Each structure stands twice: as C-alpha cells, then as structure tokens.
Amino acid sequence: MNPLLADLERRNELRERAYAQAEALRRAALDDLWRGANAALSTAAGEALRAARRFAHRLQRRRALARGRV
Numbered sequence: 001m002n003p004l005l006a007d008l009e010r011r012n013e014l015r016e017r018a019y020a021q022a023e024a025l026r027r028a029a030l031d032d033l034w035r036g037a038n039a040a041l042s043t044a045a046g047e048a049l050r051a052a053r054r055f056a057h058r059l060q061r062r063r064a065l066a067r068g069r070v
Helices: 003-066
Strands: none
Touching: none
C-alpha cells in the first residue's frame, strides 16, 4: 500500500472519530442545558404556586376580617 494513501486513510479515520466525539459532546451539553432549564422552571413554578396559594389565603382572611368573622 502506498504510504501516502495509508496516511490519508489514517487521517480520515481520526477525523471521523473526532466528529463522532464532538457530536457526542454536543448532545451531552444539550442534555445538561435542558436538564438545568427544566430544574429552574420547576423551581420557579413551585415558588409561583406557593406564592399564589399564600396570596389566596391572605385574600380569604382579609375578606373574613372585613365581614367580621374572625
């Protein structure tokens, strides 16, 4: 086999491996990004729900006080 051809094939194989590894790293990075985004959204949604419940409770208490029930 021609040494230049063997070198070219070796380089092509290295390039293909590098592309495959880069793709795997990109996918892992996107998974991490979405996992973090989902966690942040979940936390924010939980906090918003808690705040809404507390606000509703305060409104009910205020109405009851205004009506003289408490």
